[in-house]
Amino acid sequence: MKLNINKETCTGCKLCETVCIRDNIIVVDKKAVEVDNGDCFDCGHCLAICPSNSISLKGFDGQKDRVGEYNPKEIPVSSEDYLNLLKQRRSIRWFKKKKIDKETFNKLFEAAYYSPSAQNAQDVEFVVLDNELDEFMHLVYDIISAEEDKFFRIKQFGEYLRGEGDYKNHPLLWEGHQMILAFSRNSANALIASTRLELFAYTMGLGGFYSLFTLKADELDHDRLMEFFPGIDSHKHMYSAFVIGYPRVKYRRTVPHKGIDVYYR
Numbered sequence: 549m550k551l552n553i554n555k556e557t558c559t560g561c562k563l564c565e566t567v568c569i570r571d572n573i574i575v576v577d578k579k580a581v582e583v584d585n586g587d588c589f590d591c592g593h594c595l596a597i598c599p600s601n602s603i604s605l606k607g608f609d610g611q612k613d614r615v616g617e618y619n620p621k622e623i624p625v626s627s628e629d630y631l632n633l634l635k636q637r638r639s640i641r642w643f644k645k646k647k648i649d650k651e652t653f654n655k656l657f658e659a660a661y662y663s664p665s666a667q668n669a670q671d672v673e674f675v676v677l678d679n680e681l682d683e684f685m686h687l688v689y690d691i692i693s694a695e696e697d698k699f700f701r702i703k704q705f706g707e708y709l710r711g712e713g714d715y716k717n718h719p720l721l722w723e724g725h726q727m728i729l730a731f732s733r734n735s736a737n738a739l740i741a742s743t744r745l746e747l748f749a750y751t752m753g754l755g756g757f758y759s760l761f762t763l764k765a766d767e768l769d770h771d772r773l774m775e776f777f778p779g780i781d782s783h784k785h786m787y788s789a790f791v792i793g794y795p796r797v798k799y800r801r802t803v804p805h806k807g808i809d810v811y812y813r
């Protein structure tokens with residue numbers, strides 16, 4: 549059994565029964581009763597919808613502080629503000645030297661923490677690379693140099709690392725010196741969590757860009773890459789690499805976009 553149901557306060561309104569997609573709750577004699585189908589996946593919709601706050605999830609007792617009460621009639625951000633945030637977001641590659649501290653990172657992870665995930669797996673693991681970023685990028689190069697002939701950027705990266713050529717910026721990191729990686733068994737889980745974190749970062753005066761070439765390391769030699777992260781389940785893949793920092797440039801206007809293809813059928 550996964551739920552604690554307070555029979556005293558339950559009014560038998562049936563909302564929990566309606567929202568449970570696993571049919572794990574039925575209302576009998578005006579009281580919610582848990583049915584043990586063995587497949588409750590802790591989504592918490594029953595406790596989130598309960599008007600009398602009569603349900604709690606077992607095993608999450610230490611996380612009561614994460615349960616917040618909301619007015620279900622109010623949306624906390626106006627659609628206009630949110631659309632403006634989406635429109636104003638620009639990839640940032642030019643950063644101040646100031647580093648993001650742990651407290652600020654933790655706020656970003658709070659934004660990612662509430663992301664949906666397939667089967668409610670909540671399996672995304674993040675790594676913040678700071679002191680070890682340089683070492684990590686050397687490993688990335690060792691792996692992706694296999695495709696040096698295909699991509700001029702990888703060739704430049706090699707030259708930069710060997711001190712050859714006259715590079716103003718790091719060909720992969722530009723002025724970045726901190727990076728957030730997201731690992732998951734499911735690419736969608738990692739990407740959804742990462743984009744939430746990314747957008748929230750902009751509300752905190754931060755910015756960054758996704759680094760495709762870093763992800764290539766996972767594509768080309770997953771096992772070797774994962775040796776760098778012994779604490780992470782090696783069945784997970786690195787699906788997002790976001791270079792992040794305090795922007796040293798500020799953009800003033802939106803730029804033209806090609807338009808989005810939508811088919812209503």
Ligand SMILES: Cc1cc2nc3c(=O)[nH]c(=O)nc-3n(C[C@H](O)[C@H](O)[C@H](O)COP(=O)(O)O)c2cc1C
Nearest residue numbers: 637638639640641719720722757758759760761762
């Ligand atoms: C999946 C993905 C990979 C990207 N990889 C890189 C990259 O390796 N290096 C880089 O400088 N920018 C990278 N970007 C940023 C894009 O180049 C950027 O979105 C594009 O220049 C448009 O600018 P905007 O994001 O400001 O609209 C990537 C973006 C995405 C979504």
